[in-house]
């Protein structure tokens with residue numbers, strides 16, 4: 063069993079733990095929280111046997127007792143927490159977006175080179191779903207690609223707090239957040255996983271009063287087509303995403319959740335691709351990561367592919383941000 067520790071005690075961590083337990087590959091051993099009380103409260107909220115789980119409040123206590131850490135803290139904290147994990151010989155599963163900028167990513171890559179037995183995964187759950195593989199395989203068969211329109215726009219419960227005058231982490235540049243890094247990362251990941259790295263990018267954001275982006279439209283320019291990406295945290299969209307061949311189209315109900323994937327041929331006849339996803343969308347990624355931790359040699363090519371994709375996404379998010387003049391304090395810390 064892989065000894066799992068976690069950082070971050072919000073709902074997404076509970077979902078990851080549920081997924082990890084369902085794979086039967088992990089054993090939750092340690093919860094890290096800034097406060098003992100909130101760590102214990104989180105532990106008590108889990109629907110699993112937690113008798114042998116410790117709550118700790120320092121990273122050194124966390125990292126001495128685990129094989130892998132799942133990091134779901136605000137984005138700007140990922141770098142330091144992952145760095146110390148790697149230095150401690152602990153594998154890392156870091157939530158999207160993994161790091162604030164390419165400088166942080168490259169520092170992590172250099173550190174990993176000094177710790178060759180340690181693996182780092184970005185938790186981009188959608189690209190591990192069978193329905194995502196169905197999209198990739200179908201696009202690969204399409205004649206004369208014409209690009210895509212990808213949408214992920216979801217009203218943030220934290221936008222209520224913002225409107226009431228507060229500064230929730232996910233809507234601030236201080237925590238390397240905003241619409242592009244929080245939600246845009248899903249369609250950007252999808253575009254790069256399907257089409258590779260774009261030649262050029264452009265981002266037109268709508269900024270909040272604090273300079274973070276609340277919503278926006280991005281364009282990714284490839285040799286023969288463009289990908290338009292629409293995302294935001296200030297309203298809900300029910301538009302599907304689409305990938306275009308010359309006459310045929312793949313329509314996806316939601317590019318992050320991938321509940322329904324439909325193929326339309328040139329005459330408009332449709333058929334469903336893939337399957338109904340599991341209720342917990344993190345099961346596939348946690349299983350994929352466990353396979354690599356348990357057998358790093360056999361699964362090395364797959365690991366390298368994901369790592370390179372994570373690196374390209376990190377660079378693309380940064381380039382998009384640069385094109386819009388959005389700076390994060392983490393860029394200055396470089």
Ligand SMILES: NC(=O)C1=CN([C@@H]2O[C@H](COP(=O)(O)OP(=O)(O)OC[C@H]3O[C@@H](n4cnc5c(N)ncnc54)[C@H](OP(=O)(O)O)[C@@H]3O)[C@@H](O)[C@H]2O)C=CC1
Pocket residue numbers: 069070071072073074094095096097100101133134135136137139157158159185187231232244
């Ligand atoms: N894959 C997915 O579907 C999702 C992924 N995410 C990702 O998970 C990560 C966390 O997001 P989210 O839960 O919204 O983040 P939050 O702002 O809610 O913070 C998460 C946790 O981090 C700790 N924390 C909060 N503020 C601070 C701070 N100022 N300093 C240090 N620690 C802090 C808290 O844990 P404690 O108090 O116990 O220390 C908190 O529970 C992000 O990277 C996000 O992108 C988020 C939602 C869904």
Ligand SMILES: O=C1CO[C@H](CO)[C@@H](O)[C@@H]1O
Pocket residue numbers: 216218232244245
């Ligand atoms: O990845 C994510 C998916 O949805 C959440 C909100 O519902 C986001 O805030 C989050 O970061």
